[in-house]
Amino acid sequence: MIHPEHIVVIGAGAAGLMAARELSLAGRKVTVLEARDRCGGRIHPLPFAEFGYPAEAGAEFVHGEAPVTRSLLRESGLSLLPIQGRQWRFEDGKFSQEKSQDTYAADLHQALQELKDDLTVAEFLRRHFAGPKYDRLRHSIERMVEGYDAADPERASTLALRDEWMDGGRSTQARIAGGYGALVEFLTAECRNNGVAIHLGSAASAVEADNGRGVVRCANGDAHACDAVVLTVPLALLQGIALPATERERAKAAAHIGFGNVIKILLRFETRWWVERRMDLADLTFLISGARIPVWWTQHPADHPVLTGWFGGPKTEAMAGLGEPELIEAGISSLAEIFGFEPRQLIRKLVAARAINWAHDPLARGAYSYATPLTRAAQAVLSRNDGSAIFFSGEALYRGRDMGTVEAALASGLQTARNLIG
Incomplete structure (x- = not known):
């Protein structure tokens, strides 16, 4: 043609x-x-009035160098807002700013560098990191693959994710103003x-x-x-x-290209109660936990009293039967567990809430693709x-x-x- x-x-x-x-x-x-x-x-x-800013039910962050995106932003006069602040973890009942260091990180990097033929992530871990001493390392990798990449470790390509792991997932992120x-x-x-x-x-x-x-x-x-x-x-x-x-x-x-799901929960409160609870969370950006909805983030440095929850990967299938009210309830319960509240205390502070299970969207049926x-x-x-x-x-x-x-x-x-x- x-x-x-x-x-x-x-x-x-x-x-x-x-x-x-x-x-x-x-x-x-x-x-x-x-x-x-x-x-x-x-x-x-989402409508500005709902959350007090143009909140995103779908894509929110600009990842990495993104040359095409940045070129369009220059043309349109839009600007990027770099992610600022600190990432926290909640593990074993404690808040920590420390990166979760694994004793065997050097072994992981060596195995990745030596990998010639592609394997699924699950098979890579079985071959190179079997046994109880690697339990923490395997859990950390599986959680990142499922959460960040919305991918199934039994299908996801190790070679495709290697660069991401080698830099510790530190790819730069930003938001678009507006x-x-x-x-x-x-x-x-x-x-x-x-x-x-x-x-x-x-x-x-x-x-x-x-x-x-x-x-x-x-x-x-x-x-x-x-x-x-x-x-x-x-x-x-x-x-x-x-x-x-x-x-x-x-x-x-297309059957050989992975397609993962994400559940995203946005909760607007009367105030930033997490800062009132702990003043050292004033510049909180991301909070990683083992709760049912495991990842949360703020709009820092903007002071919107909004927390966004994120749950990705094949484990979202366990919530396939839940509607929006039940997903919001799961988000509230997860935050209550992390911060030591009764869920009803947080519900009283709630101003607006939305929950989006992208697998339920008939014109998407999932969130985004990943490599096998x-x-x-x-x-x-x-x-x-x-x-x-x-x-x-x-x-x-x-x-x-x-x-x-x-x-x-x-x-x-x-x-x-x-x-x-x-």
């Missing part, structure tokens, strides 16, 4: 908007179809200013392609003829879209285009270090557009 003039982009998340913007800047006619009633996908800002929603607004405005037609409430149900032409059919009965289609939906939704036989076969490769030992080969299959009118794009196809991030989605959308313009 040479120089398609009209491209339909399925999905108005970060990858879809980025692809649409780049294609429209190159003078192409672009139509974006989005099943939701909003743009952004797994970027989901939140990711401000970046989505910028991209959406750019698209519309360039003539992109964005159709909300338009769920793609089938894609037909023949002789370098395509037609996208929507559940609402609409049909959009085009020269090329860019599919940016989350991996879990691919099977719900009817595709031509060749592309359906290619899409099967077979992912690089799967990405190559999905990215290959032998003259087809259908292109796959999104954070799951990104081959850099911070897979599963907004940066990954933006970079993939940009690369797909450039391949189409080619």
Whole structure:
């Protein structure tokens, strides 16, 4: 296929908007179809009035160098707010600022450096760190893989996570002033200013392609003829879209890319009671614990009286039957356990609360992707285009270090557009 003039982009998340913007800047006619009633996908800002700032139900942090994200921020006049303050741990009934040091950290680094053939994390630990003396090390690694990467240790690639472990998970993090929603607004405005037609409430149900032409059919009965289609939906939704036989076969490769879940709980209180409880927590950023909802963070250095809880990975399946009120209750109970309150004491301080189990979102069915030992080969299959009118794009196809991030989605959308313009 040479120089398609009209491209339909399925999905108005970060990858879809980025692809649409780049294609429209190159003078192409672009139509974006989005099943939701909003743009952004797994970027989901909550109403300002609810939490007193543009809180994030989905993506919140900018990870690592993120060159595409930072370039967009410069263009849009948005700024980054580096994460400041201190991380605390709550273990064995005590608060500590100390990093959890493991006696065998040097052994871990050596085993990682010597690893040539990829293994799942679980298999790597079984081969190199079996036995009770490594219990603490195994638990620490499994908790990071499940929590930070939302990944299953029985599926996650050790080589893909090696750099993250070698630097102790110290990849720089920041937030966007005004939140990711401000970046989505910028991209959406750019698209519309360039003539992109964005159709909300338009769920793609089938894609037909023949002789370098395509037609996208929507559940609402609409049909959009085009020269090329860019599919940016989350991996879990691919099977719900009817595709031509060749592309359906290619899409099967997505089974070899991990897709994890996250439960996120936002609690707004009358005051920052944790500082009243312990003055040394005035600059608390992250709090790591063994509670049911294990990770919490503040908005420091902003003094919003909000705590955000985070629970990721396959263990979130144990909460699959819980609705939003029960998840909020689990968050309150976890904080009460950590700080030595009765849950009802915290409930009396509560002003607003939201809980989002991304597996329950029918247009996401999970949070973000992670690499398995077979992912690089799967990405190559999905990215290959032998003259087809259908292109796959999104954070799951990104081959850099911070897979599963907004940066990954933006970079993939940009690369797909450039391949189409080619």
